[in-house]
Amino acid sequence: MEYVKRIIDETINKKTLAFNAINIVGPKGCGKTRTAKERCKTIIEFQDEEKREGYLNIAETAPSLFLKNEKPILFDEWQDAPKIWGTIRKNCDDNPDSVGEYMLTGSTSKRIETPHTGTGRISELQMYPMTLFETGESNGTVSLSGIMNNKEYDIDGKTSELKLEELFFTVCRGGWPRCMAIADRDAKLEIAKDYFKQICEKDISAIDNVKRNAEWTKTILWSYARNISTTAKKSSIYADVQSNYNVSDITISNYIDMLQQLYVIKDIDAWTPQIRSKTAIRTAKKHIFVDTSIAMAALGISPEYFYNDLDLFGHAFENLVIRDLLVYAEAHNANIMHYTDDTGLEADAIYQMQDGRYALIEIKTGASKIAAAEKSLLKFRDVIRMHNEKANKNTEHQKATYREPDELMIICATAPMAYTTENGVRVIPIGCLRD
DSSP: OOOOOTTTHHHHHTTTTOEEEEEEOSSSSSHHHHHHTTTEEEEEEEOOOOTHHHHHHHHOOGGGGGGGSSSSEEEEEEHHHHHHHHHHHHHOOOOOOSOOOOEOOOOOOOOOOOSSSOOOTTEEOOOOOOOOOTSSSOOOOOEEEHHHTTTTTTTTBBBBBOOOOHHHHHHHOOOOOHHHHHHHHHHHHHHHHHHHHIIIIHHHHHHOOOOOOHHHHHHHHHHHHTTTTTTOHHHHHHHHTTTTTTHHHHHHHHHHHHHHHSEEEEEEEEEOOOSSSOOOBBBOOOEESSSSHHHHHHOOOGGGGGGGOHHHHHHHHHHHHHHHHHHHHHTTTTTEEEEEETTTTTTEEEEEEEEOEEEEEEESSSSGGHHHHHHHHHHHHHHHHHHHHHHHHOOOOOOOOOOOEEHHHHHHHSSOOOOEETTTOOEEEEEEEEO
């Protein structure tokens, strides 16, 4: 299969100019090894059965011999030969002027404690499953970084042919590169189902060689899927599990930690400026899956299910968009957060850049929700403006002021065309968005 260029490729290119070794992490099956192979001249695969025994013997007795090969060198499944980490780290110390010589990839289902962290020598990058732009569902005619970096960037008139029914399928199929090589539509759905099964029955225990209960794992993922893209309290998830099994909070917490280490689930931090002094900001994290297909597999539903449950699809779609935003943010040194307070003021996502510029983003399924979403974004901006006006009036005891949002955006599943409203809010079809 021909390699599909990934957004992380440009980030890797930048890192190879600054670091001699790069460790690519992320969920299994997201394309780490294939991406690394594209830029390496020597491939050391510790899972290659024909060479495995020889490789492991060398790694145990004289690991520095591997470094004599033509560079760049990829060490795939390096956790099987943990001495490789220390060997590369020392080589980086001994050759401070060298860059881009080593890459490491490995299984997320095996955690290895190394004597040294590699900080300052081995740079770590997180990779995600494929975005809609990478899989081709988005035509990429609207650039998020283009909007953020250029006030004159024109989105108006860019069109999307992506249908709601296609998105139903996409959230169940997921962004797994393996799906790109499968012709049969129904067969593509089997990848996520198998991944879900492997997580529960093998990976959750293999990560640290502690036997864990597959049924408990399934129930935890089911509960997370029920609460996808929400700030549900952990106590609610605990209650879901404990209504079926006699298991302690500590044990459930440990399982959740392992699922996060496996890059299956992820929590999005809250943005917390105190723009209303008497308003309680909800700092709870928003729960998402690194790929929506795992959530759908946990719930046991097919694309056709969404014809009768658009509410669940709305939450799944929000997860899908946030995951894509995470990929785009990683490529441009930005952060993704969310905001909710007790007055109902909220933003589904906040895209914040390193220099402080940020966009407030609402994520909506139907075009009929755009007007309400615009009203919500404008209210958010106005609250910040009013806060700043009051803060600036009191010259003797001036309070902190807050930067106004640089962009207001609505990302929509069904909008056929990108446009800018009279109030300056950008409406972007998901079928147009790219980094």
